[in-house]
Amino acid sequence: MTTLQTVFAKAKADNRAALVGYLPAGFPSKDGAIAAAAALVEAGCDVIEIGLPYSDPLLDGPTIQDAVHRALSNGTRIADVMRTVEGVAATGAATLVMTYWNPIDRYGAERFARDLANAGGVGTITPDLTPEESEPWRAASAAAGIDTVFLVAPSSTEQRIKAVVDCCTGFVYAASLMGVTGARETVNTAAEGLVARTRAHTDLPVCLGLGVGTGAQAAEVAAYADGVIVGSAFIRRLLDAPDEAAGRESAAALARDMAKGVRR
Amino acid sequence: MANEGSILTAADLVGNGPHGDDPDMHGKFGLFGGRFVPEALIPALDEVAAVYEKAKNDAEFLREFDHLLRTYAGRPTTLTDVPRFGEQAGGARLVLKREDLTHTGAHKINNVLGQALITKRLGKKRVIAETGAGQHGVATATAAALLGLECVIYMGAVDCERQALNVARMKLLGATVVPVTNGSQTLKDAINEAFRDWVTNVDTTHYLFGTVAGPHPFPEMVRDFARIIGVEARRQMLELTGRLPDAVCAAVGGGSNAIGAFHAFIGDEGVQLHGYEAAGRGLHSGEHALTLTAGSVGVLHGARTYVLQDDEGQTIESHSISAGLDYPGVGPEHAWLKDSGRATYHGITDDEAMAAFSLLARTEGIIPAIESSHALAGALKLGRELGPEATILVNLSGRGDKDMGTAMKYFNL
Numbered sequence: 001m002t003t004l005q006t007v008f009a010k011a012k013a014d015n016r017a018a019l020v021g022y023l024p025a026g027f028p029s030k031d032g033a034i035a036a037a038a039a040l041v042e043a044g045c046d047v048i049e050i051g052l053p054y055s056d057p058l059l060d061g062p063t064i065q066d067a068v069h070r071a072l073s074n075g076t077r078i079a080d081v082m083r084t085v086e087g088v089a090a091t092g093a094a095t096l097v098m099t100y101w102n103p104i105d106r107y108g109a110e111r112f113a114r115d116l117a118n119a120g121g122v123g124t125i126t127p128d129l130t131p132e133e134s135e136p137w138r139a140a141s142a143a144a145g146i147d148t149v150f151l152v153a154p155s156s157t158e159q160r161i162k163a164v165v166d167c168c169t170g171f172v173y174a175a176s177l178m179g180v181t182g183a184r185e186t187v188n189t190a191a192e193g194l195v196a197r198t199r200a201h202t203d204l205p206v207c208l209g210l211g212v213g214t215g216a217q218a219a220e221v222a223a224y225a226d227g228v229i230v231g232s233a234f235i236r237r238l239l240d241a242p243d244e245a246a247g248r249e250s251a252a253a254l255a256r257d258m259a260k261g262v263r264r
Numbered sequence: 265m266a267n268e269g270s271i272l273t274a275a276d277l278v279g280n281g282p283h284g285d286d287p288d289m290h291g292k293f294g295l296f297g298g299r300f301v302p303e304a305l306i307p308a309l310d311e312v313a314a315v316y317e318k319a320k321n322d323a324e325f326l327r328e329f330d331h332l333l334r335t336y337a338g339r340p341t342t343l344t345d346v347p348r349f350g351e352q353a354g355g356a357r358l359v360l361k362r363e364d365l366t367h368t369g370a371h372k373i374n375n376v377l378g379q380a381l382i383t384k385r386l387g388k389k390r391v392i393a394e395t396g397a398g399q400h401g402v403a404t405a406t407a408a409a410l411l412g413l414e415c416v417i418y419m420g421a422v423d424c425e426r427q428a429l430n431v432a433r434m435k436l437l438g439a440t441v442v443p444v445t446n447g448s449q450t451l452k453d454a455i456n457e458a459f460r461d462w463v464t465n466v467d468t469t470h471y472l473f474g475t476v477a478g479p480h481p482f483p484e485m486v487r488d489f490a491r492i493i494g495v496e497a498r499r500q501m502l503e504l505t506g507r508l509p510d511a512v513c514a515a516v517g518g519g520s521n522a523i524g525a526f527h528a529f530i531g532d533e534g535v536q537l538h539g540y541e542a543a544g545r546g547l548h549s550g551e552h553a554l555t556l557t558a559g560s561v562g563v564l565h566g567a568r569t570y571v572l573q574d575d576e577g578q579t580i581e582s583h584s585i586s587a588g589l590d591y592p593g594v595g596p597e598h599a600w601l602k603d604s605g606r607a608t609y610h611g612i613t614d615d616e617a618m619a620a621f622s623l624l625a626r627t628e629g630i631i632p633a634i635e636s637s638h639a640l641a642g643a644l645k646l647g648r649e650l651g652p653e654a655t656i657l658v659n660l661s662g663r664g665d666k667d668m669g670t671a672m673k674y675f676n677l
């Protein structure tokens with residue numbers, strides 16, 4: 001199992017940013033998700049976030065909503081998410097689960113943390129779990145030996161940034177913009193400032209996500225962040241392809257471009 | 265007289281708080297409530313909470329709110345005795361609180377006017393809102409027109425169809441109505457979409473949330489703005505009957521009209537509080553909105569509360585003939601009132617609600633909203649239980665004009 005600490009130490013030694021790819025479990029199909037994530041790893045992603053499909057993804061834009069809807073229609077369940085994590089972790093990428101809080105809450109925090117650790121997962125990203133509500137999850141994660149990643153946003157005050165980073169282990173997720181997931185024409189110029197403000201409060205790696213869609217954008221972000229997080233752009237390739245194999249190849253081509261970007 | 269002195273005091277707005285019924289600093293009612301939202305929204309929620317905290321103790325704010333409630337919304341609303349309807353309630357005395365007589369036709373206007381004033385104090389020029397029945401959307405579009413705010417309303421595509429009249433009203437009032445086509449295409453999805461707009465445009469925009477659900481401070485603030493219903497009704501019942509009612513009945517969707525009717529009575533131990541959820545086609549059909557009655561504790565739309573969800577926390581789509589009750593979540597204060605036993609919640613099927621809808625029209629000449637008809641149907645049952653000596657206050661949360669399409673289909677009119 002590759003840990004986040006190993007990934008970021010290695011990227012740092014190589015003087016580059018890490019590339020983090022996001023895909024929901026169960027999309028384009030249960031096995032197709034594992035194959036697509038493996039293709040992203042092969043193409044140069046260091047870390048994979050497996051999305052846990054949720055019925056009410058209120059932080060997600062149309063691309064991820066569409067993918068998640070398909071995953072749920074496929075009957076994707078938490079056992080499938082765990083199986084996906086297991087398959088992806090076997091490729092050697094550090095593998096996390098990104099999920100809204102309610103599915104963990106319902107499944108049971110301890111049980112989820114334990115099952116994720118057993119599947120080879122190294123942590124979670126929980127975008128709607130605030131520091132005030134995070135204690136039970138941090139305790140369960142610590143007990144299972146997995147990391148907890150939370151988000152800071154351009155609107156975050158210094159106080160809030162401090163509160164969030166104090167709850168993070170592994171890395172801090174900086175949201176580049178005020179808005180939902182989805183590729184954008186340009187990366188928000190406020191993003192660099194947010195990364196700098198976050199660094200003032202922590203020594204953890206700071207990864208930037210939301211709106212990154214091209215190799216050039218990845219290069220731009222890699223100049224100031226420790227990791228570049230890409231989701232919707234990969235998913236768009238999978239959605240637009242005539243079949244799973246073509247989608248995988250198209251997403252992998254983009255990942256290769258991005259992997260070059262983070263090394264520029 | 266009513267037009268001179270203020271009808272509203274700070275205590276009316278927020279209560280005296282002697283019953284431990286205010287949330288803690290994190291917006292928790294016991295286990296329930298809180299904030300489960302993207303970090304990006306925390307500063308905006310903090311700002312709303314701070315501005316509201318200041319406003320509720322500010323005489324100028326209370327004066328403005330009071331003025332709008334009286335001269336624009338048409339408060340105080342009257343009580344109406346409904347003896348012919350009450351014959352079907354075992355002879356119990358049923359008294360309606362007539363929120364249907366407010367401007368725009370439902371209790372939603374109370375909260376909307378309060379939050380519209382908060383929007384001005386936030387210095388924001390744009391409001392967004394979700395709507396199910398369209399009543400909250402209409403009220404929001406109305407207040408936006410009154411105060412010169414840009415207004416965008418998110419409404420599930422299914423609801424746009426069954427409440428088409430309200431869509432036209434909103435457009436006429438100058439609002440943009442966005443039909444939401446994902447998920448169940450009802451209120452829950454409209455809320456998701458409104459949150460997506462808010463997180464994107466939070467610098468310029470206030471999310472004028474329409475019920476007592478959602479992240480802190482909405483459950484508390486919306487309750488306070490709806491609280492006037494019960495405050496007035498309590499005084500009026502004492503005047504009319506010389507005593508407090510034996511029970512207060514209200515329909516529960518997100519829970520705003522019910523908490524508004526209940527809150528002033530929470531400290532009155534002898535007054536039973538009954539909330540009626542939509543049982544749709546019945547509990548066992550799986551097609552219902554029995555969040556409190558048959559749901560489980562989870563997190564939806566930013567708060568911990570009762571939720572209709574499966575064993576893995578996926579929201580289960582609700583069903584009700586009334587768009588305003590067709591919601592798989594509920595305000596956290598109701599979750600707390602349920603668990604503490606202070607209030608009791610029951611289900612009313614589509615058919616029971618429609619029977620009460622028609623009965624009130626025929627016996628009293630009042631056409632209620634289908635949402636409110638759930639409370640009426642509940643009061644009929646409760647009256648038979650409590651007997652002819654009982655007095656029951658029913659919150660008639662809205663009028664049925666918007667429901668003519670549904671009624672025409674249901675009754676083959």
Ligand SMILES: Cc1ncc(COP(=O)(O)O)c(C=O)c1O
Pocket residue numbers: 370371372396397398399400474475476515516517518519520521522587588589633635636661662663
């Ligand atoms: C007339 C009326 N009553 C009740 C409701 C349900 O909402 P709440 O439970 O917040 O009062 C609605 C919602 O649209 C409504 O229009």
